[in-house]
Amino acid sequence: MPAPSLAEQDIRCSFCSKPKTDVAKMIAGAGVHICNECVGLCAEILAAQTVETPEISYTESMTVEQILEFLPRIAEVSAQVEDNLRVWVQRARDRGATWARIGAALGMTRQSAWERFSGEE
Numbered sequence: 001m002p003a004p005s006l007a008e009q010d011i012r013c014s015f016c017s018k019p020k021t022d023v024a025k026m027i028a029g030a031g032v033h034i035c036n037e038c039v040g041l042c043a044e045i046l047a048a049q050t051v052e053t054p055e056i057s058y059t060e061s062m063t064v065e066q067i068l069e070f071l072p073r074i075a076e077v078s079a080q081v082e083d084n085l086r087v088w089v090q091r092a093r094d095r096g097a098t099w100a101r102i103g104a105a106l107g108m109t110r111q112s113a114w115e116r117f118s119g120e121e
């Protein structure tokens with residue numbers, strides 16, 4: 001059985017939401033990803049203080065519409081992180097980790113880990 005993983009098209013940049021299939025490179029972190037385009041933008045921002053920072057952080061001047069527009073992007077990243085967590089939990093299970101050890105690693109009980117990740121009811 002192949003190791004559990006996310007499908008290529010399901011891997012999205014956690015910053016711009018582009019799928020892996022639409023960018024040249026995707027770098028993986030702990031449950032998140034960043035594409036080469038976002039890394040490039042970050043490098044520009046770091047190199048030159050004059051480059052405008054994209055408006056993604058919360059400010060008092062944001063309208064309700066702007067906040068509501070941002071919510072699905074956050075939810076999408078959250079879903080991707082959850083998918084990645086499930087893949088990594090399955091990898092641990094495949095290598096013999098007990099639900100008790102997985103629960104301990106995540107700061108939850110064995111029962112909570114099983115309920116959240118086993119897919120059984």
Ligand SMILES: [Zn+2]
Pocket residue numbers: 013014015016017018034035036037038039
């Ligand atoms: Zn990106």
